[in-house]
Amino acid sequence: MTTLHTPEHTLFDDEPATEYPTGLREKLMAAVRPEFRSAVLVVAPDDPVFGSSPCLVGPCERAARLHGMCIAHHQRWDAEGRPDTTEFAAHTASQIRGDGTMMSCAVAGCGYGRTGHGLCITHVRQWHLADRPDISAWLPTCPTVTTPAPHGQCRVKSCELWATARIPFCVSHAQRWRKAGRPDVAEFAVAHEQTPHHGETIDLLVLPARLRLEIQTSSHLASLG
Numbered sequence: 001m002t003t004l005h006t007p008e009h010t011l012f013d014d015e016p017a018t019e020y021p022t023g024l025r026e027k028l029m030a031a032v033r034p035e036f037r038s039a040v041l042v043v044a045p046d047d048p049v050f051g052s053s054p055c056l057v058g059p060c061e062r063a064a065r066l067h068g069m070c071i072a073h074h075q076r077w078d079a080e081g082r083p084d085t086t087e088f089a090a091h092t093a094s095q096i097r098g099d100g101t102m103m104s105c106a107v108a109g110c111g112y113g114r115t116g117h118g119l120c121i122t123h124v125r126q127w128h129l130a131d132r133p134d135i136s137a138w139l140p141t142c143p144t145v146t147t148p149a150p151h152g153q154c155r156v157k158s159c160e161l162w163a164t165a166r167i168p169f170c171v172s173h174a175q176r177w178r179k180a181g182r183p184d185v186a187e188f189a190v191a192h193e194q195t196p197h198h199g200e201t202i203d204l205l206v207l208p209a210r211l212r213l214e215i216q217t218s219s220h221l222a223s224l225g
């Protein structure tokens with residue numbers, strides 16, 4: 001079933017009360033149990049409201065939306081020229097961009113997160129300096145990185161990437177942290193620890209308040225059967 005995360009970011013915390021007709025906000029709040037006021041919904045494929053059959057890409061646990069695939073895999077499939085879906089599902093990586101499990105730089109031993117071309121910012125620079133050769137041919141010529149993480153690990157414990165020089169998170173978590181308005185580092189780290197790596201997440205904070213409430217209310221009602 002659908003589970004809810006990051007309870008510290010609750011509904012309406014960021015909303016002015018005046019946005020709702022008098023009394024409506026209170027009524028709606030009363031109708032939604034506290035655990036359903038969470039900001040991030042993790043949608044399981046068997047969720048009665050948002051679920052559907054699981055994505056064709058085996059280990060991907062997101063609900064299928066288009067052509068038997070989750071949105072992310074459908075996008076990749078489309079970008080690859082819409083090959084045979086069964087073949088695509090069998091060969092493509094289940095991991096997707098923006099996933100909880102972010103990938104490290106393709107250079108052996110480098111633990112920084114990827115920023116482009118499968119490389120971290122340092123290695124992307126080196127690759128540019130080398131006149132942008134074919135990456136697969138260039139990679140084996142790169143010396144293996146043997147030094148430990150220069151700035152430590154990303155503070156999100158479940159994240160295995162190296163922290164960046166200025167912000168104590170990997171590139172991906174640093175980006176989310178900046179987007180979230182640079183909250184307390186420890187609190188942010190804990191909140192992101194609670195978000196599982198699998199399943200489709202709907203970040204309710206990016207939705208307009210009314211739509212957000214509608215989703216929360218319907219997932220609440222669905223849970224009541």
Ligand SMILES: [Zn+2]
Nearest residue numbers: 055060070073
């Ligand atoms: Zn998928």
Ligand SMILES: [Zn+2]
Nearest residue numbers: 105110120123
């Ligand atoms: Zn690197």
Ligand SMILES: [Zn+2]
Nearest residue numbers: 154159170173
């Ligand atoms: Zn991280």
